[in-house]
Amino acid sequence: MRERVEKFFNDFAKAFENLKKATEVAKDDLDIDGTIKRFELCYELAWKLMKEYLADLGIIVKSPREAFKQAFINDLIENEEVWLKMIEDRNLLVHTYTHEQSRDIFHRIKDEHVGELGEFYKSIQQKIENDEF
Structure with a gap:
């Protein structure tokens, strides 16, 4: 199972750097739309990495919401509210994509989500390096 965690971590690390x-x-609409797509990929990889890491601890989650709640409880993330907002933003982008909403979400990605994803990156990297699973 640890190999799966490490694989997901490597994929997440690349996606996070790209984001x-x-x-x-x-700067322009094309760049912003590309950034939004990178966020969607990074979000998916983050929650799947959490799911795998938690499964290694014996905690089974089946949805991003469950994963984020358990990640908070298990000290993988610091701000559960931002992660829950990521669920909303991702769903809005996928299901009700409008230009105005996408630009609002882009600013949240840039101002909030990237920072929180970065904190998760550091946290999970440290746990993997210290073999804490």
């Missing part, structure tokens, strides 16, 4: 870069350089 960070995208938020730093996005």
